[in-house]
Amino acid sequence: MQIIVSGLIFGFVYGLAALGLVLIYKTTDIVNFAQGEMAMVTTFMSFVLLSQLGMPYFVAFALALLFAALFGMIIYHVFMKRVQTSPPLNQMVLTLGLFLVINGIAGLIWGYHPRSYPEAFAGDPFQIGSVFITFNELFMVGLTFILMLVFYLIFRYTRIGLAMRASSQDMVAAELMGIKVSHVFMSAWAIGAVLGGVAGIMTAPFIFLNTTMMMDILIMAFAGAVIGGFISLPGAVVGGLIVGVYENLVSYYIAPELKMVYTFILIIVILYVRPQGILGGPKFVKKV
Amino acid sequence: MLKLTDIHSYYGHVHALRGVSIELKKGSIVSLLGANGAGKSTTLKVISRLINPKQGVYEYQQGSMLRTSPGDVVKKGIIHCPEGRRVFPLLSVEENLRIGAYQVKDRDQIKQGMERAFHYFPRLKERMHQKAGTLSGGEQQMLAIGRALMGQPKVLLLDEPSLGIAPLLVKEIFNIIQSINREGITILLVEQNARKALEISDYAYVLENGEVALEGESEALRDNDRVRQLYLGG
Numbered sequence: 001m002q003i004i005v006s007g008l009i010f011g012f013v014y015g016l017a018a019l020g021l022v023l024i025y026k027t028t029d030i031v032n033f034a035q036g037e038m039a040m041v042t043t044f045m046s047f048v049l050l051s052q053l054g055m056p057y058f059v060a061f062a063l064a065l066l067f068a069a070l071f072g073m074i075i076y077h078v079f080m081k082r083v084q085t086s087p088p089l090n091q092m093v094l095t096l097g098l099f100l101v102i103n104g105i106a107g108l109i110w111g112y113h114p115r116s117y118p119e120a121f122a123g124d125p126f127q128i129g130s131v132f133i134t135f136n137e138l139f140m141v142g143l144t145f146i147l148m149l150v151f152y153l154i155f156r157y158t159r160i161g162l163a164m165r166a167s168s169q170d171m172v173a174a175e176l177m178g179i180k181v182s183h184v185f186m187s188a189w190a191i192g193a194v195l196g197g198v199a200g201i202m203t204a205p206f207i208f209l210n211t212t213m214m215m216d217i218l219i220m221a222f223a224g225a226v227i228g229g230f231i232s233l234p235g236a237v238v239g240g241l242i243v244g245v246y247e248n249l250v251s252y253y254i255a256p257e258l259k260m261v262y263t264f265i266l267i268i269v270i271l272y273v274r275p276q277g278i279l280g281g282p283k284f285v286k287k288v
Numbered sequence: 289m290l291k292l293t294d295i296h297s298y299y300g301h302v303h304a305l306r307g308v309s310i311e312l313k314k315g316s317i318v319s320l321l322g323a324n325g326a327g328k329s330t331t332l333k334v335i336s337r338l339i340n341p342k343q344g345v346y347e348y349q350q351g352s353m354l355r356t357s358p359g360d361v362v363k364k365g366i367i368h369c370p371e372g373r374r375v376f377p378l379l380s381v382e383e384n385l386r387i388g389a390y391q392v393k394d395r396d397q398i399k400q401g402m403e404r405a406f407h408y409f410p411r412l413k414e415r416m417h418q419k420a421g422t423l424s425g426g427e428q429q430m431l432a433i434g435r436a437l438m439g440q441p442k443v444l445l446l447d448e449p450s451l452g453i454a455p456l457l458v459k460e461i462f463n464i465i466q467s468i469n470r471e472g473i474t475i476l477l478v479e480q481n482a483r484k485a486l487e488i489s490d491y492a493y494v495l496e497n498g499e500v501a502l503e504g505e506s507e508a509l510r511d512n513d514r515v516r517q518l519y520l521g522g
């Protein structure tokens with residue numbers, strides 16, 4: 001039971017990171033391999049604000065997310081906008097390149113030694129039934145859950161949400177409706193970067209802050225996204241939860257070092273049985 | 289009210305429009321005819337500012353439009369209903385109509401627009417919550433026109449509204465185009481179905497290889513030998 005609950009807690013974080021990936025892919029058709037590194041930079045920014053400038057936790061948190069949004073917009077505006085209509089391979093190479101460049105620059109600025117990162121709430125675990133949980137973990141789950149809910153409501157019921165869904169289905173037709181598609185795509189990048197940033201800040205206390213911290217999480221988020229179908233937003237969340245629980249089960253019953261290997265085995269098995277992912281449908285034809 | 293003068297437009301090296309000049313008089317229906325690849329859709333894309341012509345003048349209500357963004361073209365009441373319908377397949381019929389009113393801020397106007405769309409196409413009301421991708425071709429065409437009406441057009445650009453649609457429905461759609469025009473909306477109609485288009489329009493242009501080969505009152509063109517031979521099947 002404890003293992004499943006702990007797995008779910010991380011699952012929420014993976015789900016959030018996967019949501020960011022899927023949002024960007026679904027809206028702009030680009031697979032963002034730099035997602036994890038963007039989140040890493042956001043986490044470092046929050047660390048600078050928190051530890052070096054001595055800001056209170058939530059002020060630093062909010063400012064770091066603001067930074068993440070801007071960072072996402074800049075990446076879109078400077079790099080992605082130009083390759084928006086290029087072949088997918090070019091787009092992939094570009095985001096992979098950004099992954100490496102961002103990682104390298106972060107290493108130059110912040111060095112390579114790991115640092116400890118504080119939790120939002122300190123405190124010993126308390127017991128609910130047979131499960132131990134900390135206040136910080138409750139906060140993590142609560143926050144990611146609220147973010148997912150807010151995100152869902154925006155996507156489903158607001159004007160900008162409708163514009164996002166329309167632009168993702170047919171850019172040209174969306175333009176003819178008077179939608180500024182480039183603005184919509186820019187917001188998708190901003191939101192995607194914020195979701196990733198939250199995932200980074202939430203996991204940093206558990207794994208030490210360093211420039212490679214997001215690699216594992218990115219892979220887990222990709223696993224969650226792929227399992228969920230990669231174009232389904234609820235699928236990303238469900239996929240993230242599955243990966244979180246599964247990873248914890250593998251660590252406990254088999255071996256922690258093998259969790260990556262087993263995660264890939266899970267992806268392979270699921271895609272073998274259901275090639276479109278659990279909640280993915282056939283991808284509609286996109287006209288240019 | 290809307291005028292293109294000597295428009296040249298390229299796709300890469302393809303010289304798609306070679307000096308097209310057309311004019312829409314307020315309240316009229318104008319047909320734009322021509323064979324496949326003549327440049328009809330390209331002309332509409334120039335008007336909705338999806339593509340920027342290399343050369344030429346584009347005026348609307350006395351102002352130049354060559355620096356206007358596609359979004360502002362919509363705001364000014366020029367609505368382009370594209371070739372192949374292009375409804376948003378994963379949005380419901382209702383959401384498709386709502387997105388057509390993206391630039392309309394007034395809620396009452398959106399509501400009235402919705403009613404107008406349902407007045408012309410009652411079928412859409414029955415299918416309100418269905419995903420647009422699951423509609424039949426004819427229903428999708430109705431939705432595409434309904435969606436364009438939601439944008440409160442002053443000028444409506446229709447690109448082959450009868451394409452791939454059963455004859456009975458074609459007749460209905462042409463009737464509806466006339467009713468929309470009677471509301472005071474100026475219409476530029478691109479059609480393969482030259483006979484029908486010439487029946488309902490006031491004026492017509494025939495494009496050949498990116499140039500206006502012929503123009504005139506629709507009635508006169510119907511009797512023109514060349515038009516009869518090439519576009520009306522003898």
Ligand SMILES: Nc1ncnc2c1ncn2[C@@H]1O[C@H](COP(=O)(O)OP(=O)(O)OP(=O)(O)O)[C@@H](O)[C@H]1O
Nearest residue numbers: 299302304322323324325326327328329330331371
């Ligand atoms: N996106 C594009 N890239 C390159 N060439 C294009 C593109 N779109 C159109 N063309 C070319 O421009 C010319 C005019 O095309 P346009 O679509 O305006 O024709 P049309 O009159 O609408 O034809 P149809 O009746 O088949 O719809 C054609 O020769 C076409 O091949």
Ligand SMILES: [Mg+2]
Nearest residue numbers: 328329330371
């Ligand atoms: Mg065409």
